[in-house]
Amino acid sequence: xxxxxxxxxxxxxxxxxxxxxxxxxxxxxxxxxxxxxxxxxxxxxxxxxxxxxxxxxxxxxxxxxxxxxxxxxxxxxxxxxxxxxxxxxxxxxxxxxxxxxxxxxxxxxxx
Amino acid sequence: xxxxxxxxxxxxxxxxxxxxxxxxxxxxxxxxxxxxxxxxxxxxxxxxxxxxxxxxxxxxxxxxxxxxxxxxxxxxxxxxxxxxxxxxxxxxxxxxxxxxxxxxxxxxxxx
Numbered sequence: 001x002x003x004x005x006x007x008x009x010x011x012x013x014x015x016x017x018x019x020x021x022x023x024x025x026x027x028x029x030x031x032x033x034x035x036x037x038x039x040x041x042x043x044x045x046x047x048x049x050x051x052x053x054x055x056x057x058x059x060x061x062x063x064x065x066x067x068x069x070x071x072x073x074x075x076x077x078x079x080x081x082x083x084x085x086x087x088x089x090x091x092x093x094x095x096x097x098x099x100x101x102x103x104x105x106x107x108x109x110x111x
Numbered sequence: 112x113x114x115x116x117x118x119x120x121x122x123x124x125x126x127x128x129x130x131x132x133x134x135x136x137x138x139x140x141x142x143x144x145x146x147x148x149x150x151x152x153x154x155x156x157x158x159x160x161x162x163x164x165x166x167x168x169x170x171x172x173x174x175x176x177x178x179x180x181x182x183x184x185x186x187x188x189x190x191x192x193x194x195x196x197x198x199x200x201x202x203x204x205x206x207x208x209x210x211x212x213x214x215x216x217x218x219x220x221x222x
Contacts (some may be wrong), residue, residue, distance in 0.1 A: 001180050001182070001186050001187070001188050002186070002187060003183070003185040003186050003187070004164055004186075004187055005184060005185030006185055012146070020187070021162045021212070021214075023137075023160070023214050023215065024215070025132075025135075025136030025137060025214060025215055026136060026137040026212065026214050028162055034192070039139040048142070049134070051131070051132045051139055053115055053186075053210070055166065057129050065116070069197075070163060072114070072175050073116060074114040074115040074116030074117055074118075074166075074189055075113070076113060076115055076131070077112050077117075080134055093186050099164070099210070101132075101139060101212055102136065103132075103134050103135055103136060103137050104134065104135070
């Protein structure tokens, strides 16, 4: 047993990505951010679908179509493959912990 | 966008299972418990692997081999298919929110 929320990386100068589970069909990652954002002008454009929940801190998630989501702990979204998105901001004062599930072909019922 | 932690079922007389995402290869469920436990003498014996994290409340997870885990928010485990387990107890005073990812053939790197 390990803990997502209390066992945080000591060094958060850079955003920290850790794979917690990997199977042929899906992958679970924890991402810990502290004031990080996606580099200016950059977008994530992923081959996989991503279901992601923010578990602590706060963040602003932006889509290329202009939508912007202010996220609080517990908020989750499903980001289909190749939907371009970026993180405009994360809380600079406390770590923002994300849990992301990357997966293949989807028939999601919530988005 | 929806929220795992603030948008809770009104009626928790029974444990509430909700599928948040379903794809051919994995499925994400939220489970909300309030003092619930697995029926006496019963075990979960699942065809799929389950990666599960407790996000609020507290719980005691037990395995047939005698191991018992007292879980706090953020604690996660990976339960391989057909590893028999049960929930011996969940917090009777506040909701325990679980996030479970069910998936197929595994090559997990954390357990």
